[in-house]
Amino acid sequence: MGKLDIILPNNLDKSLFDQWFDERFETRMAEREAAHVPSLAIIATKGTLDWAYPPFILASTASALGWDVSVFFTFYGLELLKKDLHLEVSPLGNPSMPMKMPFGPQWFKDINWKIPNLVMAGMPGFEKMATGLMQQTVKNNGVASIEELRSICIEADVKLVACQMTVELFGHSHDDFIPEIKDWIGAASFLPVAQKSDVCLFI
């Protein structure tokens, strides 16, 4: 005889009980879901201007939706937490990146300049130029700068945490980074956060 049989009276109608239980269970689950604060955990590993956007866009938007957000910056991703951001973009070896001019008449802007890798690799200052064009394109299209998105994240209490191992690996100093970093941690500290999150992204 199970414990439940002792508690419940002998004349209990099991089917009525099951019906009551199912209804109660549904209500309880709905209450739980309504009270649940969704959470997002992002692992940001890239440090170029183009790759800087996804983690900050997703983190700031999730915080606007009322989610609890943590971002773990590791390897090149640490660049995104520097006090002075010098993020660059390289079209080299990235055939998906359109090379378009952000100025001039529309027909000129629409040209996708196919530049051979050999030229991109050999021309000094090519990345600086590509970065300048990208920054102008971003501005022309009303897309926020990385600095702006980062401040929004900080304002919205997004937890920015950084990988301590990377600091030592690349010889960084804590002073190079923004003081809003919540913690300097390792994989063992972030994985439990990622485990409990509803959404976890590796970027």
Next chain:
Amino acid sequence: MNTHATQTLDARGMNCPLPILRTKKALSAMSSGETLAITSTDPGSFKDMQAFCNQTGHKLLSSNQEQGEFVFVVRKS
């Protein structure tokens, strides 16, 4: 622009996710039941504003498109 709204937000020229982030910021400074009229030119904001309201519990009272501009009226929950 809806002139009956308590407050207005001009998000024209801004791109994803700025219209949503600015909406959230404006709503945070408002009281429950007040309304915010947002003007945006970002075509993505049309669906995103609905999703934002669904998630946050604010009510999207209206959502209109006129001459390449989107006008949303949101009531704070």
